Amino acid sequence: MPHYKLTYFNLRGRAEISRYVFAYSGKKYEDHRIEAADWPKIKPTIPFGKVPVLEVDGVIIHQSLAIARYLARETGLAGQTPVEQALADAIVDTIDDFMVLFPWAEKNQDVRTQAFNDILTNKAPELLKDLDAFLGDKNWLVGKSVTWADFYWDVCKHFLLLQPGSRKDQRQSCRPPVQTGK
Amino acid sequence: MPHYKLTYFNLRGRAEISRYVFAYSGKKYEDHRIEAADWPKIKPTIPFGKVPVLEVDGVIIHQSLAIARYLARETGLAGQTPVEQALADAIVDTIDDFMVLFPWAEKNQDVRTQAFNDILTNKAPELLKDLDAFLGDKNWLVGKSVTWADFYWDVCKHFLLLQPGSRKDQRQSCRPPVQTGK
Ligand SMILES: [Mg+2]
Ligand SMILES: [Mg+2]
Structure with missing residues (x-):
């Protein structure tokens, strides 16, 4: 190894x-x-x-x-077929496009808070709606088992839930595709 | 197929x-x-x-x-080993991080030109220097044959060479890792 x-x-x-x-x-x-x-x-x-x-x-x-x-x-967490791997990659990049909207390096606290709130109010709901539609009735975002796309959503969700600007209805709709256990 | x-x-x-x-x-x-x-x-x-x-x-x-x-x-253009594939992915994301700096959707021509010039003057040289160091004496960015990372650099270079703000020394250092032929 x-x-x-x-x-x-x-x-x-x-x-x-x-x-x-x-x-x-x-x-x-x-x-x-x-x-x-x-x-x-x-x-x-x-x-x-x-x-x-x-x-x-x-x-x-x-x-x-x-x-x-x-x-x-x-480690077998990338998707079970070439198309599943592409879909997992696509979900990861979609979540990443959202995460990089935030002005992480902004030092001015007012500007930072305002920008974070804007994104949480105006961009997060669309991401959640689209991910929800993509997830549908499935247990995992891609295929029949967990992939790193589920993990990346969990990383994103963890960040969203920490935001004071996150709205209650958004927190409720953060249903976790990553389930417990292995 | x-x-x-x-x-x-x-x-x-x-x-x-x-x-x-x-x-x-x-x-x-x-x-x-x-x-x-x-x-x-x-x-x-x-x-x-x-x-x-x-x-x-x-x-x-x-x-x-x-x-x-x-x-x-x-099509066999992603890299010949898992590590080569990861390195090609890394180069592609590095080039993409640079390309997404540009305010593509900006409608105000003055603001747009100013931002493009800033990026070409202040960010492009570092990308070129880092890619050049990574390329070293090799013919291709990753491994011993062409990968999609070379193609993505060509896409980026094509865009850079079209910019009126690109400086002559930058254009000269845009040496093409993508060679002719197959
Ligand atoms: Mg992207
Ligand atoms: Mg990135």
């Missing part, structure tokens, strides 16, 4: 989807969490200068979703 | 990467180009309401990069 080293800050953030895949599959890995103070020293040593990165026996893979998709494929 | 129908506007845009994969692999497909005037009628019939979409024997796959990755895998 290769040695996996996942490097990110001590946050859920863009590494959490890969941590879900590791946790669910039981694969061992090094969960390397760096301090913000050490980042300026580490950044120039990383291809493309961003975390997370995953080292697999010395090869460095960058981009959070490329990492998570690789791990999902290695 | 499945019937492939790719639906998008009559533009390069977010469908062009899939058209490259079809063209290079020689796979037949229906290149369905819709008129902007027909979009309001078509939008509600499409899951998640955005194009491109690819129909594969009746299943609709959304999200441009999910579609292109699926086609790249089907």
Whole structure:
């Protein structure tokens, strides 16, 4: 088994989807969490200068979703057929398009709160409606078993439920496609 | 062989990467180009309401990069090993992160020009430097043969070279990893 080293800050953030895949599959890995103070020293040593990165026996893979998709494929969580894998990829990118709307780097608290509220009020309901229609009567977003798309929705939902701006009706409609257990 | 129908506007845009994969692999497909005037009628019939979409024997796959990755895998253009596939995915997402910086929907021409120029001046050089370092002495971005990551860079480069704001030294450093031939 290769040695996996996942490097990110001590946050859920863009590494959490890969941590879900590791946790669910039981694969061992090094969960390397760096301090913000050490980042300026580490950044120039990383291809493309961003975390997370995953080292697999010395090869460095960058981009959070490329990492998570690789791990999902290695552990049977990417979808059971090529078309299911494409649909899981499509759902992940749809959720990601939503998550990147938020101005994460905005320092001005008023501007930030206003933007977050706008997105939660004007964009979240459409995402929830579309995901709900796509889920339909199924237990999982794609195919007949859990995929990393369900995990990514859980990452997104976890973030939404923490927002003071999230409306009660939105919280209620956050029905979880990720079920318990394995 | 499945019937492939790719639906998008009559533009390069977010469908062009899939058209490259079809063209290079020689796979037949229906290149369905819709008129902007027909979009309001078509939008509600499409899951998640955005194009491109690819129909594969009746299943609709959304999200441009999910579609292109699926086609790249089907045609041997996604990378030769799981790690190479992850690296190709990572390069594609890196280029995409850059492409989505541009305010494509901005209607005010002055605001638009200013934003495009800012990105071309302040963000493009870093992307080019990082891609160049990643490419190194190789002929292709990932592994020993062409992948869809090379194609996506060509899509991006094509766009960059059309920009009046692109600087001469940037144009010179746009060395093409996509070579001629098959
Ligand atoms: Mg995207
Ligand atoms: Mg991304």
